Amino acid sequence: MSAFKAIRLGLRRRRWYYRAIRKRRDLTRVKQRTRKIRPGDTLVMSTLRNERIRLPFFLAYYRGIGVDHFLFVDNGSTDGSAEYLAGQPDCSVWRTEASYRRSRFGVDWLNWLGRRYCCGHWVLCVDVDEFFVYPFCDTRPLRALTDWLDATEIRSFGAMLLDMYPKGDLAQAAYSEGQNPIEIASWFDAGNYTISRNWDYSSLWIQGGPRARVFFADRPKLAPALNKVPLVKWRRGVVFASSTHMLLPRGLNLVFDDQGGEKACGVLLHAKFLDVFAGRADEEAARAEHYGEGREYKAYADRMAERPQFWCKWSERYINWRQLEILGLMSKGNWA
Amino acid sequence: MRVGFLMLCHDGLDRAAQVAGYWADRGCPVVIHVDRRVSREAYDTLVAALEGRHNIRFSERFRCEWGRWSLVAATLAAARVMIDEFPTASHVFLASGSCLPLRHISQLRAYLAERPGVNFIESVTTEDVPWTKGGLDHERFALRFPFSWKRQRKLFDLSVRLQRRLGYRRRIPKGLVPHMGSQWWCLTRGTLQAILDHPRRAEFDRFFKGVWIPDESYFQSLVRLCTDRVESRSLTLAKFDYQGKPHIFYDDHLQLLRRSDCFVARKIWPRADRLYATFLSDRTATESRAEPNPGKIDRIFSKAIERRTRGRAGLYMTGRFPRVQTDAGRTCARYVVFEGFGDLFEDFPAWAARTTGLRAHGHLFGPERAEFADGQSVFSGALSDSATLRDYNAVAFLTNLIWNTRGERQSFLYGPRDTVAAGDFFPYDLNADVFAITGAWAIPLYLSGRPVIEIRKQAAELQRIEGKHLDHLRSRWAKARVHVWTLADFIESPVEPLQTMIDEIGNKAGLRLTEAPRMRDLTGFGQFLQDLRNEGMQPWLVGDLRTGDSAPDRPARPKPYAVR
Incomplete structure (x- = not known):
């Protein structure tokens, strides 16, 4: 990387940093319990819109692995999501009616909350349909992982977004509140991911999976990115660059080894494809607030009428993290 | 037969208190060193938690830094307290605040009693250790290290390079052969006393103050001058990853640790409640005389190191994307x-x-x-x-x-x-x-x-x-x-x-x-x-295909370039 590029990247980071501070005006406090955050607590940050039905299980899952506090930005929900979250003892909720797109898809808000409340903490940035799976997550709490990362002086932890889907028609995959969505959307593509390197941001660009296979087979370049760095030790000056795929300073994106070794990494189970989704695609395509004018949702909405099937005979059924490790979707690295 | 424990603590003091209390209650004198950097309140809490036990002492506190003399100074101070205040201690065992005893104390006593006068300390000459960190082995003794490796890495490397270039060599005290080994040892009272009261100790201390990571070489070298009954292995199970950081044990290692038959393990995650609850309870003290056998644990950790450094060939994923296409790396199978x-x-x-x-x-x-x-x-x-x-x-x-x-x-x-x-x-x-x-x-x-x-x-x-x-x-x-x-x-x-x-x-x-x-x-x-x-x-x-097969009436081999 040339000095010129490095300087430009540094400027970009500062611009986003100050932009996040400016965008704090978008947020209105609904319920703030950030005083409850103790040193060493692990936090979850999330932006959401009309996800009320998913919330009980989301909270239960992350409380189960030992998350201490949740910070939510509610982007104009009309289904009572904010009120529900405000009633939870470990949640702080902000509300905004501002444009999702113009907050760089919620990233500005998260960057502000991170700067204001999360410095010195390990923060997990996930959507409410993403479930973080890390090595030994069945026997060790998240705190074991973050303590180990601290001990080995690692500041961020990578995870690939793994799209989960049900067998059969999406509209038939009825989700009820409080249910584990992975019980319904329990299938995934095990080995059709393509990786290339993004040298500017020192990160990997991962694409593929069922969305590329079914929706983007004719224009694979537009298929959504699946690389994420969801878990990061926040300190002042850290910003998410584009969604939670990339961070700045870019050293935080070096969650992979390029000399042949494996670094420890996890998986985000993405339980997006349920019956709730089928209804959302049209709406989001019309709203065009998502990445690339909601291109992704348009593709879905167009194809939804044909009742596309994600499932194929080579789909794998999710069992546990060890299965994902054997399949090579995640790694224990040198954590044993 | 009485084993005294020296404990070096710097964090997780509640766990350290638990372990110290466990040993003290079973008749083992304990001397605790707490890092100076630990806050006053935390220290007072620890002292209060162990109050009322007559066989626990606290030694003078040093500000300890990794790889520096301060760690040895702290150990020496604690050892001095042990020798002076507990004349009945026949063996002294050096442990840390994140150590956990895996076998009942009576088994350790029996084990030591069967091997009277033996000092358990890993002590290997510098030529024979493959595991030194940063490529420094003999140079740990021969160079000077004015900069901190943790905080001033660049200056540290620079000074090492400079000294190599200039061919600088420190003089090693006469008669002293540098040895290295695990920091954690178990010495007999006699040996430890001999080291503490060695007539040339002042000279040795002066030398080791300039050595890099002296906690892995001070006792390991001096023990060779004071006794010839050295069993060169540590009774503490401690594993290190490829960066020289200790591996940590969690609840799910319980069965592995149990079967390892090691006496003490390091390092334990402070929140591994099940490990602490299990190993600090008085299980029926079986008369197991088994030799420590950490083979299985060794394998797991060496596998982890291999995974981290070599990885699975032919795999491309979130945590592995090889830049240099090495011989074996491109695909995973023929x-x-x-x-x-x-x-x-x-x-x-x-x-x-x-x-x-x-x-x-x-x-x-x-x-x-x-x-x-x-x-x-x-x-x-x-x-x-x-x-x-x-x-x-x-x-x-x-x-x-x-x-x-x-x-x-x-x-x-x-x-x-x-x-x-x-x-x-x-x-x-x-x-x-x-x-x-x-x-x-x-x-x-x-x-x-x-x-x-x-x-x-x-x-x-x-x-x-x-x-x-x-x-x-x-x-x-x-x-x-x-x-x-x-x-x-x-x-x-x-x-x-x-x-x-x-x-x-x-x-x-x-x-x-x-x-x-x-x-x-x-x-x-x-x-x-x-x-x-x-x-x-x-x-x-x-290639040269005969064209005559279908057109026998043509000449058998037309000249290929004649056509034009």
């Missing part, structure tokens, strides 16, 4: 590429599957779609047969396929009509066996029955592509096992090359060629080639 066979033979994949037992695909990189075996439209790992998706990253397609089907050998057809990127990749892959018939692309052109004048341009293009591909196959950097025949040579005697192929693939041992694949009908092919030449296109990759 596979076979057949070039030209699909053009020459009818239904070649089916024959290959029958005779060699390979999973034989068609043209995986064909222009229309990926022709998976058995005509499947999706294959292992949910790989799609879409040509656009595949060509978006053809190399990843191939590495994915090989990874997804590990355990079953794959083969596929390849030719100049197929995605070029794949052909630039596998010649450099150690796992590829490539069998190529050059010029076979002419056969489908011939069979298409289209007039030569139309085909000519296409033939030239295919020949150009195949020529370039052959350059890759014949490159001196190529790592694949490559066999190339011209079409003419192959047709002349097909059985011999086929047998070579089967032997080389070697999927099933001792296979004889019983059934040859069926060659396409090539009557008139020679004339076709001649027509191509007549149009000004020289199919040189086909």
